[in-house]
Amino acid sequence: MSKYSIKDLEKLSGIKAHTVRIWEQRYKLLNPKRTDTNIRFYDDDDLKLILNVALLNENGLKISKIAKMTGEEMKAEVLQLTERSFAYDDQIHSLVLAMVEFNEERFEKIISTNILKIGFEQTMLNIIYPFLSKIGVLWQTGSIHPGQEHFISNLVRQKLIVAIDGQVFTGEGRKFLLFLPEGELHEISLLFTSYLLKANGHKVIYLGQNTPDDDLNNVYKVHNPDFLVTAITTNPSNEFVEGYLQSLGERFPKSTIIASGYQIIGQDLNLPSNIRLMHYLKEIKEYINLLATNTD
Numbered sequence: 001m002s003k004y005s006i007k008d009l010e011k012l013s014g015i016k017a018h019t020v021r022i023w024e025q026r027y028k029l030l031n032p033k034r035t036d037t038n039i040r041f042y043d044d045d046d047l048k049l050i051l052n053v054a055l056l057n058e059n060g061l062k063i064s065k066i067a068k069m070t071g072e073e074m075k076a077e078v079l080q081l082t083e084r085s086f087a088y089d090d091q092i093h094s095l096v097l098a099m100v101e102f103n104e105e106r107f108e109k110i111i112s113t114n115i116l117k118i119g120f121e122q123t124m125l126n127i128i129y130p131f132l133s134k135i136g137v138l139w140q141t142g143s144i145h146p147g148q149e150h151f152i153s154n155l156v157r158q159k160l161i162v163a164i165d166g167q168v169f170t171g172e173g174r175k176f177l178l179f180l181p182e183g184e185l186h187e188i189s190l191l192f193t194s195y196l197l198k199a200n201g202h203k204v205i206y207l208g209q210n211t212p213d214d215d216l217n218n219v220y221k222v223h224n225p226d227f228l229v230t231a232i233t234t235n236p237s238n239e240f241v242e243g244y245l246q247s248l249g250e251r252f253p254k255s256t257i258i259a260s261g262y263q264i265i266g267q268d269l270n271l272p273s274n275i276r277l278m279h280y281l282k283e284i285k286e287y288i289n290l291l292a293t294n295t296d
Contacts, residue, residue: 002145003041006032012047012096012144013054020050027067029053047100052078055093092131099135099144099152107155120163121199121285124192128156129281132188153188160191167198174291177225177255179207179216181244183235189260190231193284200288217251225255232261242269249275260284
């Protein structure tokens with residue numbers, strides 16, 4: 001059983017801790033437990049309840065009415081709301097619930113419905129990525145445990161691989177070599193970049209996670225790609241990322257190197273001219289679109 005503080009509930013649901021306490025007292029919505037040292041905490045059931053309450057309340061239901069619902073009535077209302085509403089925030093909220101419940105069927109339904117409605121790219125850019133950013137912060141602050149983050153990441157990864165497999169290279173376009181540095185395992189943004197490139201007719205050589213430098217060098221010599229693409233989320237760390245990127249620029253001077261990831265955001269880096277920093281996925285998408293009309 002996971003244990004959550006009232007601040008964890010606030011971060012996950014968006015409901016202020018002060019409001020949660022008022023709802024506890026006035027409507028008996030939650031029944032916090034106490035540790036042996038008398039510290040209040042909430043369990044998984046409490047978290048699921050407050051997430052459902054928050055979603056319903058944000059969509060106009062009064063808390064007095066919500067408090068009278070049974071658990072099954074509340075769950076049914078939330079499911080109906082998710083199916084009716086295509087507001088991005090509502091969909092992200094529903095994904096948080098699916099994560100907390102380890103509910104693969106619910107995750108699949110939310111994502112599949114949105115793909116049919118707005119397409120794969122827009123679902124990734126407007127729902128999945130904001131959701132992943134949110135759970136990344138929650139994981140770093142300890143509000144969710146690693147198992148929940150891994151559960152969702154693997155489901156998203158599966159979706160991306162299926163989408164990539166559906167793209168066929170036509171023999172035109174530029175050649176891209178995609179890789180993550182040694183020790184870097186967070187490949188979702190790299191997979192999505194692979195999808196965008198293939199969908200726009202480019203050739204992709206995908207090396208993926210934890211690529212040793214020698215392997216990168218050998219593949220580069222064989223294929224001579226126009227572009228290298230990498231994402232640096234955790235490794236190398238902030239103090240080493242500039243040196244690493246400088247090394248890439250010097251080793252592969254004839255290629256444009258596109259780099260993104262948390263470790264480069266907000267940093268003032270002194271880099272070779274053949275390196276382009278992309279802070280957000282939408283920048284990468286816009287750059288790929290420009291390649292169709294720009295031969296530089």
